[in-house]
Amino acid sequence: MAENSALEPKQRILKAAISLFVQKGFAAVGVREITKEANVNIAMISYYFEGKVGILKAILEEFFERYSQMLRDAVTEEETTEEGIRRLIGHMVDFVRENTELAIVAYNELPLDLPELAELKVEKITQMIGIMSGLIKRFGLDPEDIYHLGMIGPSLISMVFMNFRIRSILKNVFKVKFDDAYYKEFKETIATLFLSGIQGIAAKKQMQKRGKT
């Protein structure tokens, strides 16, 4: 049960906390639970993180750090829009696959109201939106069509995260094995869905414009 192994105490705390936050949510997890799981003394949480919210803060910072790095990696010098989006989705899926618990905690806790983290959230989300907007615009979408941007952007994110969030249900219901083959197919499917989708939207808008003239 305990994680008294190789990792440093601080890392053990983070690891244990993330795991428990995924299971029960931040507020439902007690510090004693975390320290027990991490096999550290209870005072270590104050020492390393200045309290329980400090852990969540560290987790969110870690998430945004890695996530934005992933985004930056995803969009260097792409050739076509399609390839760019396919690569982006591939990176996103890989990222969430490699940082599943971290990503789920961030996804779950972000919309919740925790006064101590309000500032951090605004800052990071603003940053994130900046990056993503930049990306999406480079994919040839009409930058003025902010309306659809706000609909489509979040859809893409949610499609990817949702899959990991309900993993245990998918495993039971669809008897899925989450191996490399599955994720290869998953990437292609989401990418195709998304690409065909936005082409369909573009086509429809075109038609509407013509209809108006």
Next chain:
Amino acid sequence: MAENSALEPKQRILKAAISLFVQKGFAAVGVREITKEANVNIAMISYYFEGKVGILKAILEEFFERYSQMLRDAVTEEETTEEGIRRLIGHMVDFVRENTELAIVAYNELPLDLPELAELKVEKITQMIGIMSGLIKRFGLDPEDIYHLGMIGPSLISMVFMNFRIRSILKNVFKVKFDDAYYKEFKETIATLFLSGIQGIAAKKQMQKRGKT
């Protein structure tokens, strides 16, 4: 702050609880907070719901009750697959719009581990998957392609829910006004995205088959 109005105490508790759970999450909300907001005595929670989790239980039951009713209403005698899916998405959006907080609470709390609700969750989710699987098959998708079903189905749900979940961000960043016009466009956009998306997937599969033969 207080809701000492027309509604019955039990309903006032539910209303206050849902609202607070959306803001902070179930575990972070105290019963005293709920009763204060609902303007009822603290003992009423035991009296009506047999404890705090009883409230969440009632909320989830209410959600599933209404959600499954919505699904059943959505798919009577549709003509074409496209029309059927457009109507389904329309109903889903209307539903989440009319039951935003209820839906968000369910969406947020469902993946969390709360032993007392484990049974309820399994039962309701099983039910829900049954209904949705039936629907999706009626839309002409290959019923054997359970692989893509598990990828695409959740995507649709998450696309709709995500929009409501991050409403406050969207409002601030994209200066959106969530009025009838917005939701008309939202329905059409999501429907088009989804329909074009699955057509794209179908087309790709067709190509792969041909490639193999």
Next chain:
Amino acid sequence: MAENSALEPKQRILKAAISLFVQKGFAAVGVREITKEANVNIAMISYYFEGKVGILKAILEEFFERYSQMLRDAVTEEETTEEGIRRLIGHMVDFVRENTELAIVAYNELPLDLPELAELKVEKITQMIGIMSGLIKRFGLDPEDIYHLGMIGPSLISMVFMNFRIRSILKNVFKVKFDDAYYKEFKETIATLFLSGIQGIAAKKQMQKRGKT
């Protein structure tokens, strides 16, 4: 489980309360538990007994009423001391056998400090000691030997009550069947033990007196 039968509500409450008090002790039993067991509405306890302690009060009064009646019945016109004591013990055993739960509740709750009942207890115990002192004196004991009176009197009572108090243990350990034959033997044994005992004490005192002179 419920006692919704023949008896009047007030009697049903008393019966249920006595039974529960024996099992768990007065303080550990809640009024809702009693009303549930008695199959009456919760407000009936205020109505009939003016609260929870009122029930215990009624129980103790009932006990003392019956107990003193038993004592008065036990000592009319006895011939010899031995017969008198044997008859007294017989009556005591019969009494506790017929009113086991009532007697156990009284025995258990009497030494406990319940401010509302302090007065009642003093009154009844004083009464009881008066009656018993009268009895014991009539049995030829030296009335001045108050020292031994305080040692021997309570011993007799405790011998009888103890047997009923640990009935379930006796049943399991000694495989006793608590039938008429058992109680016949029990009466004789306790009476003999007690009579021989006090004779032994008297003899010893005699010897000590002689030794001193």
Next chain:
Amino acid sequence: MAENSALEPKQRILKAAISLFVQKGFAAVGVREITKEANVNIAMISYYFEGKVGILKAILEEFFERYSQMLRDAVTEEETTEEGIRRLIGHMVDFVRENTELAIVAYNELPLDLPELAELKVEKITQMIGIMSGLIKRFGLDPEDIYHLGMIGPSLISMVFMNFRIRSILKNVFKVKFDDAYYKEFKETIATLFLSGIQGIAAKKQMQKRGKT
């Protein structure tokens, strides 16, 4: 009122709890009352005893530990049955005198139904009966006469405990001073009562046997 003296917190809690349990009974005493009396923080009860019943558990364990030790000490290499029994009674009286409150709590709470302690009680009582049976048999009683064993054994215990249980009444009514002289006399009286008593019982049985033949 407070006990902020030499003893360790854990011991102060135990001491305060025992004292209060004697006065009011376990169920009627609140943890706040105990911690106030013991002059410790309320959370210390969870910390040291894992809850209120944990205190009672510790008390009962302490009682049985000491009581069985006393029994074991009482019966080493005695010469005659009479001396053995006199020494046993002497030890019992000394024990209850030195551990009055502990003994009274155990005596009062043992017959009450507290699910969390059921197991402990069965275990300890079984142990105790084992020890006592061994003793009583060594005193020359017919080991097959299990019938009288179950009547006489408890009688002895109750005679000793009763005296301490109703101390305050005895003090008021009989103006007893509970000093060494009193207990010397008490030991001798109970021992004589008991010894003469069982001799009387034995004699009577003898007579019955002869009568039958």
Next chain:
DNA sequence: CATGAATGAGAATTCATTCAT
């Protein structure tokens, strides 16, 4: 660095009782 005892505020729940019907 690390410990674990100790703190006080706050958690959820249950209590006996009351009151309008």
Next chain:
DNA sequence: AATGAATGAATTCTCATTCAT
């Protein structure tokens, strides 16, 4: 006579945090 919703105080227990060692 009887109901059951409603109350507010009190219950036990757990919380995150601190501090002396």
